[in-house]
Amino acid sequence: DAGVIQSPRHEVTEMGQEVTLRCKLISGHNSLFWYRQTMMRGLELLIYFNNNVPIDDSGMPEDRFSAKMPNASFSTLKIQPSEPRDSAVYFCASSQGDTQYFGPGTRLTVL
Amino acid sequence: AQSVSQHNHHVILSEAASLELGCNYSYGGTVNLFWYVQYPGQHLQLLLKYFSGDPLVKGIKGFEAEFIKSKFSFNLRKPSVQWSDTAEYFCATGGYNKLIFGAGTRLAVHP
Numbered sequence: 242d243a244g245v246i247q248s249p250r251h252e253v254t255e256m257g258q259e260v261t262l263r264c265k266l267i268s269g270h271n272s273l274f275w276y277r278q279t280m281m282r283g284l285e286l287l288i289y290f291n292n293n294v295p296i297d298d299s300g301m302p303e304d305r306f307s308a309k310m311p312n313a314s315f316s317t318l319k320i321q322p323s324e325p326r327d328s329a330v331y332f333c334a335s336s337q338g339d340t341q342y343f344g345p346g347t348r349l350t351v352l
Numbered sequence: 353a354q355s356v357s358q359h360n361h362h363v364i365l366s367e368a369a370s371l372e373l374g375c376n377y378s379y380g381g382t383v384n385l386f387w388y389v390q391y392p393g394q395h396l397q398l399l400l401k402y403f404s405g406d407p408l409v410k411g412i413k414g415f416e417a418e419f420i421k422s423k424f425s426f427n428l429r430k431p432s433v434q435w436s437d438t439a440e441y442f443c444a445t446g447g448y449n450k451l452i453f454g455a456g457t458r459l460a461v462h463p
Contacts, residue, residue: 274451282441284396284453296449332395339384339403341451343396 243267245344247333253350259321262347264333266314273316274334274341275308284332290316323351354378356443358454365433366462372426373457374447375417375443386444386451387417396442402426413437433461 246265254260262302274289288298293310301308305324310316320327328351334341359374377385387399400411407419417428428441438461443454 265463278384286450289450334396339446340386340398342398343388345395 245333245342247331247334247344247347249280249347250345251348251350254323255352256324257322260323260327260349260352262318262331262333262349262352264316264318264344265333266316266335267337267342269315270337270342271313272336272341273310274336275318276332276334276343277329278332278346279329287318303304319328320349323349325351327351343351354445354452356445356452356454358441358457359444360457361455362458362460364460364462367435371428371430371437371459373441373443373459375426375428375441375454376390376424377426377445379424383419383421384446385417385419386446387411387415387426387428388442388444388453389439390442390445390456391439399428399441412445433459435461435463437461 277288287300290310308318330346332346335346355378357376385402388396409418410416440456444451
């Protein structure tokens, strides 16, 4: 099992640019979570999906953030336009039941 | 709303010392409890979990945790730490799908 796959692993972009983060779930898992980790705020849940349907997006900071799950195994998190305060590590996790398994994360730096 | 409190933000130990990291949770019905570890520059990995049954849970790498219902606690322990245990440790609780994480405890183990 390859585990949760995220790409890119590192992204450096300029303020105002669109950023797309990608996540592939573990085969057979039906829930997908996007988290953001910063020194100031720790680990925050942004949004999660169950069976491709967004269940709770209350953690999405603002309208600049959007997430989609076009099929059962893949998700994207888009930031448009990006701002320096969006700099963080973004983790994707998947689950089948009560245990979440995390991907390696994408370290985003917005200049 | 469910919440998790980790009392120690930073812990420094020498190798072979015993470890206990505190975690208290607020009761929100079903009690599912987790400890995750994040090694420097890496993603979160599951150390152990408790759903029901024996309140003393053994996890990977020699870690264990004890669920004490009367104290709403789920402390993580290891009898003898190693330099390689240097990491950040997160306690989490949640019902089906959604996890609530504590702020994390950074452990530094000196040789």
